[in-house]
Amino acid sequence: MAEDDSAAELTELVEANDLTGIRLWLAEHQPYEIADELERVPSHIALVPFRLLDKDRELEVFEELDPVHQQEILLGLRATAFHELLESMDPDDRARLIGEAPAKIATRALAGLSPAQRKMTAALLGYPEGSVGRYMTPETVILHRDLTVGRALEVVRANGADAETVYTLPVVDDGRRLAGTVQLSDLVISDDESLVKDIVDVLVPRVSATEPAEEAARLMQQANMVALPVVDSEERFVGLLTFDDALELIEAADSEDIARQSGASPVAGHYVAAGVVRLARARSVWLLLLIVAATLTVNVMQGFEATLEQVTALALFVPMLTGTGGNVGSQSATAIVRALAVGEVRLRDLPKVAWKESRVGLLLGLMLAAIAMLIGTALVGARIAVVVAVSVIAICTWAAVIGSTMPLLARRVGVDPAVVSAPLVSTLVDATGLLIYFTVARLILGV
Structure with missing residues (x-):
């Protein structure tokens, strides 16, 4: 059956109570594939195949699930299975799960752990x-430098x-205290009588747990x-951040930035499993804020109502100018948010x-102005075409500056740069772009 039908197939097997079929389905899929399909179906459906997994694969599948679905699975397990699963998890994965879980689950989870695992x-x-200590x-296997x-x-x-x-x-x-690290491959190829301190990498980067x-x-x-x-x-060694956890951190951060850049709050869990109300709620707050901000554009239009009455042709180009300015500002904002995220730009680079x-905005403006001049001349004549x-040119230059500096200024005051990216920049540029447009019209046309 096609990959897209796997969730439907699993649901049918569960609803038919076909335990043999479910076991065959589980045997045909890798743990990450099973986890993805379990996230696509309701929790009461997902629990049935999860309980049929053997202990080793159960842990592998569980650790592939996002925290929201992990919590749903835990709530459906009996006490013994609940505690055995948590006890067998890696400490960092278990700590993140408990840290994000409701108090009811967290208290139950900690109470059932062995003393050693609870302490860890x-x-x-x-x-x-949010610190690296949580991840x-x-x-680890710790080596003394004199071995x-x-x-x-x-x-x-x-x-x-x-x-x-x-x-x-x-x-x-x-x-x-951390002296450095050594790779297992370097140990294997080195002479047995050599000392670890002679092959240790003392310049290896390290980070504080807080x-x-x-960033780590x-x-x-x-x-x-x-x-x-x-x-x-x-400077005492306390742990290692491994590449799989680093990849998850980067993926989560990028997903959050993408959501905020589109003017929405991040939604935890699998998109397919997310309800309509939850998705709408994540987007509604930002849309309400943006529609309030958009009233600036209405106020600008109202302030230049007399100018529009004298030269009604100016209104024809308002959508084009606001759209162009918003697009240029959004491009700049997106580029800088990305550069901030990967460390290519710092606050001092503002x-x-x-x-x-x-200068980028000026070049784009000159290119687009040539096209606007041709269109404007053909539609309304040369004088208004010059205004447009x-x-x-002015709006593109202004939009590029606003789009590039707002994320940096947001970082400076401790706000997530993605919050002030594309939608907010576009809304701000719309209003200020109209101010520029009507001011230029008054200066050139004398109205």
């Missing part, structure tokens, strides 16, 4: 929300099964790392960004 989870939950794994390579390999073999990763190994001194998790993930992406060491305020974008052409 509580330690991770002690870090600020790192404390389950021989041969002895270090013995430590890896003895403890590697309990670690989330052994490809990047933290190296510490007597005070557990730093923002997204971006650092890993920039430095092409598979694991990033995390330290406390005294003058440089504004100067560059003003000059206005296009």
Whole structure:
């Protein structure tokens, strides 16, 4: 059956109570595929195939689910299965789940953990929300810098099964302060009598456990790392941020930015499973704010009503000018939000960004003004065409500056740059663009 019909097929099997068919369906799919299909169906449907998974695959599928669906699955499990599943999770994944869960689930989850796992989870939950400490794994193989390579390999073999990763190994001194990291591949090819301190990478990037998790993930992406060491305020090693968690962080951050750039609040969970009311609620607040902001355009039009009465042809070009200005501003805003996210632009670059974008806007304005001049001359004559052409140049330049500087100024005052991106910039440029247009018309036409 086609991939698009998998959720429908699974639903039919559950509703028919065909346990054999469900087991066959589970056997034919990989854990990430099963998780995706479970997120597409109602929770009471998803619970049936989930309960039929064997213990190993159950954990794999569960960890592929987003937190919203993880919580729904947990609520449908019996107490024993509930606690066994949480106990077998990686500490960082469990801490994030509990940290985002309602108090009812969080309390029940912590109470059922073994003392060792509860202590580890509580330690991770002690870090600020959104910090890298919430996402790192404390389950690592730690090597002392004075070990021989041969002895270090013995430590890896003895403890590697309990670690989330052994490809990047933290190296510490007597005070557990991070000396650097060593790659497992470097250990394997080195002489057994060599010392770890002779092959350790002492210049490896590291981050504090209280730093923002997204910034740590971006650092890993920039430095092409598979694991990033995390330290406390005294440079003592406390955990590793692994590449799979970094990818999830970047995906979540990008998804949130995309939602905000479109003028909506982020919606947790799978889109297919999200209800109509929840989707509408996520978009309605921003639309209400934007429609209020759009009244600026109405006020500008009202203020220049006398000008429009004298030269009614000016009204023909209002949609074109506002649309063009909004598009130029949105392009600039999107480019800068993206550059901020990946670290290509910093706050101190604001003058440089504004100067560059003003020239980009000017070039775009000159190109579009030539087209506007031709259209305007053919429709309403040369005098008004000149007004439109000059206005296009000014509006495009202005829109590029506004679109590029607003995200940077938002970052400066602690607001998510994506919040002030495309829709808000477009609305602001609409109103100010009309001011430019009618001012140019008065100066050139003398009305």
